[in-house]
Amino acid sequence: MDSMTTTDTSLTTVHVRWAPQGGLFLWGTRYNGGISDAYDLRDWLFAWHEPSFYGTFIETVEAMNVEGLLLPALEALDYFAAPAAVQHARLDFSRELKELTSLAPQVKEALTQGRFMPDFVKWKAGELGWKLQLQGPAASWAASPVAAQWLDALIPAWTHADGVMRQSLAQLERSFPLLQRGGAAAAELWMDEEDWLVSIGWQSDGTPFRTCLKLEEPLIAGGSWPLRVVLQDRGDKDLLRELQPSAVSAWSEGGDDAGADEHGAVQAGAEALPEPWQAHLGRAARDAAKWRRMLPWLAEGERELKDELTESEAWELLTKGSLRLMEAGYSVFLPAWWERIRKWRPRLKAKVKSSVGTGPQSMFGLSELMQFDWKIALGDIELTEDEFKQLLEQNRKLVQIRGQWVQLDPVHLAQLQTVMSQVQKKQGLSFRDVLELHLLGSSEGEEEKDFYRTLPMEVELDDQLTELVAQLNHAQRPPLIEPPDSFRGTLRPYQVEGISWLIFLRECGFGGCLADDMGLGKTIQFITYLLLMREKRLQEPSGEHEQAAPSLLICPTSVLGNWQKELQRFAPDLRIYLHYGPARAKGERFAASCSGHDLVLTTYTLAHLDETELASVNWESICLDEAQNIKNAYTKQASSIRKLDGRHRIALTGTPIENRLTELWSIFDFLNPSYLGSLRDFTQRFVNAIERTHDQELVAKVQRLIRPFLLRRVKKDPSIQLDLPEKYEYKTYVSLSAEQATLYETYIRDMFERLDKLSTMERRGLILAALTKLKQLCNHPSLLNKESIRSPWQQRSNKVERLLEMVQELRQEGDRCLIFTQFVETGHLLQRILEEEMGVKVPFLHGGVSKMERDRMIEEFQDEAASEAGQSHPGIFLLSLKAGGTGLNLTAANHVFHFDRWWNPAVENQATDRAFRIGQTRHVQVHKFVTLGTLEERIDEMIDKKLGLSQQIVGSGEQWITELSTDDLRDLFALRSEWVER
Numbered sequence: 010m011d012s013m014t015t016t017d018t019s020l021t022t023v024h025v026r027w028a029p030q031g032g033l034f035l036w037g038t039r040y041n042g043g044i045s046d047a048y049d050l051r052d053w054l055f056a057w058h059e060p061s062f063y064g065t066f067i068e069t070v071e072a073m074n075v076e077g078l079l080l081p082a083l084e085a086l087d088y089f090a091a092p093a094a095v096q097h098a099r100l101d102f103s104r105e106l107k108e109l110t111s112l113a114p115q116v117k118e119a120l121t122q123g124r125f126m127p128d129f130v131k132w133k134a135g136e137l138g139w140k141l142q143l144q145g146p147a148a149s150w151a152a153s154p155v156a157a158q159w160l161d162a163l164i165p166a167w168t169h170a171d172g173v174m175r176q177s178l179a180q181l182e183r184s185f186p187l188l189q190r191g192g193a194a195a196a197e198l199w200m201d202e203e204d205w206l207v208s209i210g211w212q213s214d215g216t217p218f219r220t221c222l223k224l225e226e227p228l229i230a231g232g233s234w235p236l237r238v239v240l241q242d243r244g245d246k247d248l249l250r251e252l253q254p255s256a257v258s259a260w261s262e263g264g265d266d267a268g269a270d271e272h273g274a275v276q277a278g279a280e281a282l283p284e285p286w287q288a289h290l291g292r293a294a295r296d297a298a299k300w301r302r303m304l305p306w307l308a309e310g311e312r313e314l315k316d317e318l319t320e321s322e323a324w325e326l327l328t329k330g331s332l333r334l335m336e337a338g339y340s341v342f343l344p345a346w347w348e349r350i351r352k353w354r355p356r357l358k359a360k361v362k363s364s365v366g367t368g369p370q371s372m373f374g375l376s377e378l379m380q381f382d383w384k385i386a387l388g389d390i391e392l393t394e395d396e397f398k399q400l401l402e403q404n405r406k407l408v409q410i411r412g413q414w415v416q417l418d419p420v421h422l423a424q425l426q427t428v429m430s431q432v433q434k435k436q437g438l439s440f441r442d443v444l445e446l447h448l449l450g451s452s453e454g455e456e457e458k459d460f461y462r463t464l465p466m467e468v469e470l471d472d473q474l475t476e477l478v479a480q481l482n483h484a485q486r487p488p489l490i491e492p493p494d495s496f497r498g499t500l501r502p503y504q505v506e507g508i509s510w511l512i513f514l515r516e517c518g519f520g521g522c523l524a525d526d527m528g529l530g531k532t533i534q535f536i537t538y539l540l541l542m543r544e545k546r547l548q549e550p551s552g553e554h555e556q557a558a559p560s561l562l563i564c565p566t567s568v569l570g571n572w573q574k575e576l577q578r579f580a581p582d583l584r585i586y587l588h589y590g591p592a593r594a595k596g597e598r599f600a601a602s603c604s605g606h607d608l609v610l611t612t613y614t615l616a617h618l619d620e621t622e623l624a625s626v627n628w629e630s631i632c633l634d635e636a637q638n639i640k641n642a643y644t645k646q647a648s649s650i651r652k653l654d655g656r657h658r659i660a661l662t663g664t665p666i667e668n669r670l671t672e673l674w675s676i677f678d679f680l681n682p683s684y685l686g687s688l689r690d691f692t693q694r695f696v697n698a699i700e701r702t703h704d705q706e707l708v709a710k711v712q713r714l715i716r717p718f719l720l721r722r723v724k725k726d727p728s729i730q731l732d733l734p735e736k737y738e739y740k741t742y743v744s745l746s747a748e749q750a751t752l753y754e755t756y757i758r759d760m761f762e763r764l765d766k767l768s769t770m771e772r773r774g775l776i777l778a779a780l781t782k783l784k785q786l787c788n789h790p791s792l793l794n795k796e797s798i799r800s801p802w803q804q805r806s807n808k809v810e811r812l813l814e815m816v817q818e819l820r821q822e823g824d825r826c827l828i829f830t831q832f833v834e835t836g837h838l839l840q841r842i843l844e845e846e847m848g849v850k851v852p853f854l855h856g857g858v859s860k861m862e863r864d865r866m867i868e869e870f871q872d873e874a875a876s877e878a879g880q881s882h883p884g885i886f887l888l889s890l891k892a893g894g895t896g897l898n899l900t901a902a903n904h905v906f907h908f909d910r911w912w913n914p915a916v917e918n919q920a921t922d923r924a925f926r927i928g929q930t931r932h933v934q935v936h937k938f939v940t941l942g943t944l945e946e947r948i949d950e951m952i953d954k955k956l957g958l959s960q961q962i963v964g965s966g967e968q969w970i971t972e973l974s975t976d977d978l979r980d981l982f983a984l985r986s987e988w989v990e991r
Contacts, residue, residue, distance in 0.1 A: 020099045021045050023054070025106045027158040028072045033085045035106075036077030047076040053100060054078070057093035082162040086120075089113035108150040109159070115143060116151075116160070120167045129202040139164045204299075207338065216289040218242055220296035222334060223251065223342035224318070224326055230409065234323035236307075236315055239342060240286065240293060250282055254314030258301075260294040296339070303337065304330045324407050327351070328418075346414050350388060355421050357428060358384035358391070361443065361474055383429060387415045401426070441684055444478065448713045480513060481717030487513035493540045495582045498533060503722055503729055507534045510720050511659060512541060515630070520658035520680030522636065524721040527663045527818050528737060528934040529729065532572070535562075535632055535661060536580050542629060543583065543607050558626055559586070559606045563650065564634035566612045567811035570941040571742035572634070573610070583607045588615065588622075600625055613638050613646055620649040628655035635814065636660035639679060640672035642688055651679050663818045665719065670696045673715065680718060723822070724932060736921070738935040740949070741815070743807040745940060748790050750984060753943065756782060756793070757982045764975060773971040776978065780944070780970065781832075783982070784909050787940040788835045802842055808938055809839070812908065813846055815936065816885060819904050820847070825870070825884040826904035829893065829920045831911055833857070836887050839908070849883035856892045871901045890920055899923040903931040908938055910945055912970075942985035 021037045028034035035054070037045030047069040055064030061084065070079045080088065090113040094100055102110065119125065119141045131138035141160060143151050150156055221239040228235075238257045242248035282290070301308040306322055307330070309315040318326065328351070331341040360383075383394040390410055392400070400408065400417060408415060480487050490509045492500050500508070507523055511534070514521040525531050539560060546557050564572055569589065576585055586606040588594065593615075594602035599622035603609050609628075616623060631653055633639065639647035658680050666673050674691045677684055685691045695711050698704050722729050745753060760779050767775060785792040789806040802809065812828070819826055830836050833855050840853045852866040870886045886899065890911060902924040911917050917937070924933050939949050973981065 020101055021050070021053070022101045022103060023050070023106055024103045025109060025155060026072075027155055028070070028079055030070060030072070030079055031162065032082060033080045033109075033155075033159060034070070034072045034077050035080065036075050037100075044075055047078060051078055052095070053098040054092070054094050055088075056095040058088060059093075060084075060087055082159060082166045085109075085159065086113055086117055086163060086167075090117050105153065105155050108153060109156060111146070112143075112150040112156060116141060116163070119143060120164070125164055127206070129205050132205065216243075216292045217283075217285050218250075218289070218293075219340060220293045221340040221342060222300065222331075224323060224331075224344065226344050226414070231320075233317040233319060236318055238293065238297065238314070239340075240282065241340070242283075248283075252281075253316055254297065255309065255316050257293050258297045258313040260290050299337075300334065300339075303333060320407055327407075344414070350413075350415060353388045353415065355417075355425055356386040357425060358386055360384055385425065388413070390415060397425075443474075444481075444717065445714065448482075448717070449710055477517065478717075481519075490541065492537055493544050495540050495544070496537050496579060497581065498579045500533070500537065501530070504530050504534050504537075507531075507720060507722075508537045508541070511535075511538050514718070515657045519718055520660070522660040522662065522665060522676060522680060522715075522719045524660075524662055524665050524719055526721075526723045526822060527815065528739070529722055529724065531661045531663075532575050532634075533579055535634075535659065536576060536583075538630075538659075539583060539608055540580055558629050559603055560608050560630040560632065561623065561626075561628045561653070561655065562608055562610050562632045562634060563613055563616050564610070565638060565810070565814070566614065567743050567807035567814070568634065568741075569610065569612060570744040571740075574740075574742045574941070576608070585610060587611075588619070593619075595619070595622060599623075613650075616653075617646045617649045620652070623649075623653055626654075628653065630657040630659060631655035632659040632661065633676075633679065634661045636662040636676050636679075637664050637672065639675050640669075642671065642675040642678065647675055647679075651682070664821050665721075670699060670711070673711075677715065677718065684718075685714065736933045736935060738937065740937045740939050741811060742939050742941050742946075743811050745787070745942065745984075746790070746805055746807060748805055749786055752786055752790055752793055753783065753984050756786070757984070760982075761975070761979065764978070776971045779982070783944055785832055785835065787943055787945055788830070788832070788909055789838060792832070792834050792838065798837060798841060802838065808908070808940060809842060812839070812906065812938070813842070815906075816843065816847070820884050824904055825882075825902045826886070826906060827893075827899055827902045827920075827924055828885065828887050828906040828908055829890050829917075830887070830908045831890040832909065833889055835909065836889055840887055843885055843887070847883065847885070849885070851883050851885045851887060853887040853889075854893045855889040858892070867899065870899060873901060888920075888923075890916065893920065893923065900930075902933075904934045904936065906936045906938070910937065910939065910949060912948060944982050946985075947981050 020040055023035060023037050026034050035050065036047070037050045039045055051064045051067050051069065055061050055067055058064065061067050068079045069076065071077075072079075089110045092110060125139050125141045128138040128140040138161065141151065141164070151160060218240040221241055223237040223239045225235040225237065227233060236254055238252045238254050240250045240252065297314050298312075301314060304326070306325065307314055307318075315322075327343060327347055331343060334341050383397075385392045385394070385397045387410075390413060392410075401422065408417060486506065487509050489505055490512055492505065492508070507525065511521055511523065523531050523534060525534075542560065549557075562572065569587075573585070573587070576583055584606045586603055586609045588599075588602075588609055588611040599619075603626060611619070611623070631650075633650065639650055641647060660676050660680055662676070665676055671688065671692065674685050674688055674696075678688070686694070695707055699707050699711070756779070760775060764772060764775060782793055787808065789802065789809055791800050791802065791805070804810070816826060816828075828839065830839065836853050836855055840851050843849075843851045852870065854863055854866055858866070866886070872882075886902065905921045905924050907917055907920070921933070921935050937949075939945050970978075970981070
């Protein structure tokens with residue numbers, strides 16, 4: 010057989026490539042092209058390699074459908090520097106692998122000695138990379154694709170390993186910050202690697218001076234700008250020599266004999282320099298040549314720098330050219346004033362010259378147009394509109410005004426002209442525009458379509474508007490208004506301030522949101538507001554006040570009865586019309602029914618159903634109680650309410666925001682339409698960023714925007730706390746639902762049919778059973794019917810709905826509450842409802858709870874440390890009146906709810922004292938629920954007014970009720986239908 014065709018079947022060729030996994034991938038091929046077994050290859054290559062424990066630690070992997078060995082960068086360096094393959098196997102390394110094994114010892118030596126440097130090629134491509142200083146064939150081997158990828162990974166791995174190199178690349182990068190400025194496209198035009206290494210400070214160029222450029226301001230107004238080359242001593246920065254650029258450019262770039270040139274200017278320049286600099290003048294000439302290539306407009310002909318610049322060229326050097334030169338490592342001396350004015354942007358100032366009227370009757374509102382004079386501010390300099398127009402006509406970029414230099418950027422000037430033109434088309438700025446500009450100041454940087462947000466703009470207010478804005482910002486208190494004599498109660502100072510604030514907003518034509526904490530008396534503040542409006546109308550000429558439109562109050566159904574009670578209690582002189590129930594006035598009868606009344610009461614549900622009727626009246630004022638009911642701007646209910654016409658709009662809510670910022674927009678769009686822009690604009694401008702990143706600057710802007718029209722006082726304010734009683738009790742009145750009313754009437758009819766047919770003992774038993782059943786019915790109809798605990802509960806009890814609203818509000822304020830009920834069944838129902846709605850575990854303490862479990866519940870509820878540590882806390886504790894009414898210390902709560910009434914006030918007070926006791930540091934709010942039109946209300950009245958019964962009798966329990974006559978019982982149990990929801 011011919012030797013040329015002889016094939017060595019035992020030969021294995023070992024190949025290498027960079028693996029996607031991050032390392033060098035080795036695999037073997039046999040004589041016929043087949044792939045060698047990876048485990049055999051590992052045994053052959055690493056049989057004598059001790060660091061890998063003779064191949065044990067070498068990983069076998071698959072890359073590009075080939076099985077082989079993966080060597081991390083550092084392990085590969087160790088192995089290639091001293092391969093340890095077996096002798097008996099016939100192995101042949103591929104060309105790439107042979108180059109790596111030849112390269113490895115030199116790489117290891119270079120790394121050990123720290124011979125690596127920044128990679129200029131990568132820097133120009135926008136990357137930060139490093140390369141080794143290799144010489145001879147090693148430099149070409151290192152350029153191969155496999156070796157390059159290996160070294161890219163190897164250098165960082167080496168500097169982070171516990172080797173000779175102790176300084177990490179990260180430390181070097183911090184020491185040479187100019188390394189971070191990658192991707193300088195223009196650098197390719199003028200910079201070579203040596204220039205770059207010098208410019209970043211990696212190596213010194215050896216010259217005794219630095220070549221710098223200097224721009225001087227004109228000697229005469231409108232003249233040219235002198236340009237100078239400055240040579241600065243590297244050891245003594247105060248040693249400077251200024252030269253004509255044309256002279257420096259004429260020096261030989263060879264540099265060694267520049268000082269001996271026979272040309273006068275050059276020779277004179279050379280003689281003026283220190284002798285050690287003479288041999289290096291060619292460096293200055295090379296630097297000047299690079300400046301010409303970087304900034305061609307600095308060139309005079311092909312080989313010289315200009316000695317003088319025009320105004321436009323000087324502006325170009327100041328704004329852009331100097332930055333490019335400094336990024337390249339050169340120093341540029343500019344006029345001292347440039348650093349001060351370079352960041353100046355022209356600001357528009359609108360000085361208001363026509364303001365609102367002078368009297369309280371002068372309602373103007375947010376859409377009122379303000380007339381003003383323009384001013385243009387450039388730093389400390391203010392120009393009139395005429396002066397600004399003259400500058401525009403001169404078309405200059407640098408100008409000296411009143412002894413100060415200013416720059417006039419064409420881009421900024423164009424913006425100014427655009428804004429002034431757009432405002433002129435609008436015939437001025439609206440008060441809304443003026444107010445937002447004043448509240449937010451400069452809005453530079455916001456990408457908005459509105460003209461006044463495209464560049465800095467300020468408003469200069471006149472004295473009257475200054476005072477008005479100060480009052481809107483709560484920096485100055487509006488004049489306090491004396492409460493009318495017709496108010497049957499006592500107002501606290503902060504409540505008088507709230508009423509005065511509402512009147513102030515009304516006189517200015519603005520809507521307002523009274524957002525006081527629950528329990529601070531928003532209801533009586535609005536009632537006093539209504540009395541003041543009535544008093545004002547009564548002062549009008551005879552007959553006119555009778556024709557005045559009433560105010561409209563829209564509230565949840567669950568508090569409708571509460572409003573009727575409070576109005577009756579504090580303002581019995583107000584004429585109230587209730588628009589509610591199946592018999593309510595519809596169509597043309599509605600306006601006639603409202604006539605002659607001071608206030609029309611209705612519900613949110615009817616605001617949509619009776620939209621036509623409500624929209625037919627131009628209301629004196631429109632008030633939304635629990636205004637968070639319109640938090641969803643897209644509901645038909647919210648849309649209907651926003652369409653209503655009224656002279657003044659008011660929102661009452663303790664929680665203007667429950668979940669999302671858009672809820673605030675919905676309330677404010679009702680109060681002052683378009684003040685916060687469209688919902689889409691408000692969402693793009695604020696909501697998305699705040700809810701995604703919690704941007705505190707944007708949060709502060711929203712706060713500044715809403716502050717003028719939102720008044721919020723919290724119980725924790727020192728001024729409020731000092732004024733509140735230690736324990737504040739008030740009643741929450743609710744009405745029966747239609748379902749409850751039907752069950753109530755059926756039950757008492759059946760009871761009275763049986764009552765007179767029973768013996769005395771049976772009669773007493775039936776009455777006591779009726780008391781229990783009817784009280785449970787007032788809580789929720791499912792309790793009377795003994796329905797399953799999982800049966801539907803929504804929209805069946807106004808008492809339950811109102812409790813949920815109040816608990817949600819106090820939890821948002823960070824407060825905690827106790828909820829007492831005398832029925833275990835009611836407790837279990839409320840526990841299920843609260844857990845479903847609040848998404849928390851709610852404890853319920855009743856007689857069936859063991860002592861151990863009872864102690865655990867109390868300890869967890871009282872645990873303040875858990876809340877301070879950020880752990881979740883339900884903030885709600887359900888208790889049965891008998892099991893939790895005495896002997897407990899629950900001072901973590903500052904709200905107490907009596908969900909159903911006990912006939913003995915002392916028992917209720919004992920339960921309240923679980924929270925209101927020694928150790929309580931906050932003021933306690935006590936809420937007692939009363940169902941209107943039922944026996945709950947009658948017993949409540951008896952307890953309050955005593956009605957001929959001594960407190961001892963009433964306080965002795967429920968037995969006294971069983972001794973009443975049948976007629977008295979009928980009066981006690983009878984359902985008063987005017988309070989019933991139909």
